[in-house]
Amino acid sequence: MGRRQPNFKPYHQQQLMLLPPSLDELVPKGHVVRVVDDVINKINLESLNAAYYLTGPASYHPQMLLKVLVFGYMSNIYSSRKLEAACKESIYFMYLSSMSFPDHNTINRFRGVRLKDTFRTIFEQVVSLLAQEGYLSIEEVFTDGTKIEANANKYTFVWKKAIASNKEKMKKQLAEIWAYAQSVAATEDNMPEPPDLTTINKEKVQDTVDTLNQVLGKKENIDKKMKTKLGYVTKHYPANIARYEQQEAILGRRNSYSKTDPDATFMKLKEDHMRNGQLKPAYNVQISTSNQFIVNYSIHPNTTDTNTLSSHLEQHEKSFGAAPKSLTADAGYGSEENYTLLEEKKVTAFVKYNLFDKRQNRAFNRKHPFATDKLYYNPGQDYYICPMGQKMAYIGDRTRKTTTGFGQTVRLYKARNCQNCPLNGACHKSQGDRVIQINVNLERQKQQADQLLTSEEGIQKRKKRCYDVEPVFGNIKNNHGFRRFMLRGKQKVEIEWGLIALAQNLRKRAA
Template sequence: MKSNVVWKTNSQTQLSLLPPSYDDLVPENHPVRIVNIILDRIDIRSIENTYKGGGTSSYHPRDLLKILIYAYLRNLYSSRKIEQALGENVHFMWLSGCIRPDHNTISNFRSGKLKGKFKKIFNQVVILLAEQGYLSLKEIYVDGTKIEANANRYTFVWGKSVKTSRSRIEKQLKELWRYVETVYAEEEQRPNGPDNFEAIDPDQVSRTIDKIDQALKGKDIDKKVKQKLDYAKKNWPKNIAKYNRYEQQMGGRNSMSKTDPDATFMRMKEDHMLNGQLKPGYNLQAATNNQFIANYTLAQTTADTTTLIDHTEDFIKGYGKPPRALTADAGYGSEENYTYLHENDIDAFVKYNYFHKEQLDEKRGKQKRPFAADNLFYNNETDTYYCPMGQPMENIGSYLKKTATGYEQKINRYQAKNCAGCQLRSLCHRSKGNRIVERNHKLARLKAKAKQKLLDPEGIAHRKQRCWDVEAVFGNIKQNMNFKRFMLRGLDKVETEIGLIAMAHNLKKVSLAM
């Protein structure tokens, strides 16, 4: 060993008169200080009021809230790992003041005390950050992403399967009664049939089965029919009760998970195959500004179109007024959404389907399809379309069409007078009679207005910013924060969990900006 090497002194066994302060071990601009400062300024009386008092002392909810948010900021989502960090990590010790709540206390606070109350706390923090200039609530960028639920991927219920199974029971009940009728075919006195065979109510199904059984009592019946009747008595009423429970839990959805009934099966690409596998999950909708999350909601539908109004209403509820401008991609472009945004005086920079294709075709100089309904000449004064041959297509009536959300659209129908012998008929349409086109004039006007706004300088700027604003947030949550699957189950609980993620994301950005 070289004699000129100097080793640093190890003071492990050195006694000290005073122990070191944790405050000396935490850097001045460390994220844990940001969490502590901001949460000290937040009103949490809504949580404090849930404590009844009496008995032993309780950990203060503000302390538990600080611990949870800082844990999520550090990608710690397990209550057991948070408990461990409180005894090993200097920053957790400093933040908590050396209190040591166990994992049950942390878990119960997250899934119980915060349920339904965290959103107001989140809104307070966002307002505070907006006042400090980190983000603006006047212009928001909206998009959605799907996050896997904490549910079994293989125990699922499909709405169509429930309807098919119910219809099968109805069909078999009718077949059993037809068998009764064949048994009594040669007798003058026949039993009256059941009031109905609809397999809706378990008691009604049970009464129908009993009536069939009574009608066949004492008769020489087929052995297979007897077996089916015994099986029906034992299983069909409870199966109908189960189907009713499933339909009530789905609430109009097409699927659900048995282990988390609030979760819907959605296509996700966050797996090693990247092939869009169906997994139980929730559709996270986020409104961002300057890559800060201004608002979040969770939807149980796979499509983004039907989520925009509820998400914007939640924004208005949280901040008292709507944003001045809202930018979103083509997944949100619908007549109902455009109408809602217009009625609430929100500048909508929202794309519609085929917007990009239109721009690409124009850029390439591609000719428009002259026979497409969108490209036919329309005379607004006479309410008449003209086909490529110049033949007028007059209005032959209209009808109302309801969307999945119950919104009514008015569809007008126009028909050509005589397509027989037309040289362009094979290119124009393939129907047997004269051509009929259907047009939604309101949607066409809204699309034209949206296109004008999207192509003006302000619209172009918003479209460019949307890509790196909201999508970068999702990338940070899923990749940097490694949050790809919820820890909790049930819509109320996962809303709290995604709120903790959103606040952790915002506070981490604040710490990076300092």
């Protein structure tokens, strides 16, 4: 009796099908790729179509390329070469591309060039569509930021402090050579007046170098060291100062940039694998969310979140015609400038200031009983009462401007007889009488913030912020592995992050 054979299903690899299945049949009905197809089909792509030439060879359809890009970012495929391979290997990409096989150059050119002026409009249309479907609110948003590493060499840096230090060395060297030239030509009447080297530029440096060569070039017995210094200055200083001025123009208000991506600023990132606090070229990404959908995004060179809110809100207004009705954010945004901005735009600001959480802590209040906010103020006669019951009289105002040019005014109040006070040393640490600075406008804004944040609505907003905007960054970085941009330059980085934001929204829509 023979051995029984296992029962297998038919397997005939070379057999032809009479009616081969369609791509639509091969894609499950509830698959996320169908959401991408459906949403992109609903939006207007006329502005994207207009980015193509009317003449020349036929191009791949931009609607198809957009679907492939968006689904690629949803699937953690960010490389144009890997997207090219996916269009030939994955049934889902074949479904979107309708069996078209664009190469990586076409995909990369579409992402970096064709989408340059049109992607923001595409993103806004999708957000508006999701708002109409009830998935998100454009009027009530939660704002936060994160730093993402740029595609730049972390060792090709330019620092503002280094430029300033080198310019000081140049001024000192020029002044030293000029002093020597004056001593050598002391008996001559044609020695020009010494230049003003308080500030230097390429014209002033060039004129100074030319004059020094003219004066010392005629002399025979010149000190060898000075001759060597003059030769070095003549050869290098005019070119160096011209380079420094170009670098300062690129820097603007920043303290650093990378030579391989001049739009990227060196920042301290949370992803510090070497654990040495090394600064890396990066971008500060700001987003506003609603129900974990990204409503608005913006890219900044700032190392902190404080000075990003103005342009971020400006983008929201540009996208949707008006500022949001309410905005919730953490203490990184709680500055006088931001509170004033939100007041002017009539945005209800559920925004903490830097000591809000600590002031809610009784232990902190007990530890700092002599803090300025604990002192009694008499508004009628405009004076404060120090912890010993003495009047602190108003002594004047002090004005200052922030790095963004925002003007601040503080009122100064001074105590008296602090040296003989038994609380001296505990009340304050200064040598003389205690002087407090009161920013009246900021204190008013903080009181208003306290009322909003401690209200029932404010407590709900604060709780929701922790699971609305923050998990979005965590999902993108940890679950989808996007920790470093692939493109260079702010304009292309904005497109890349926009694709990430659109992918996040469509993933959330399909969930």
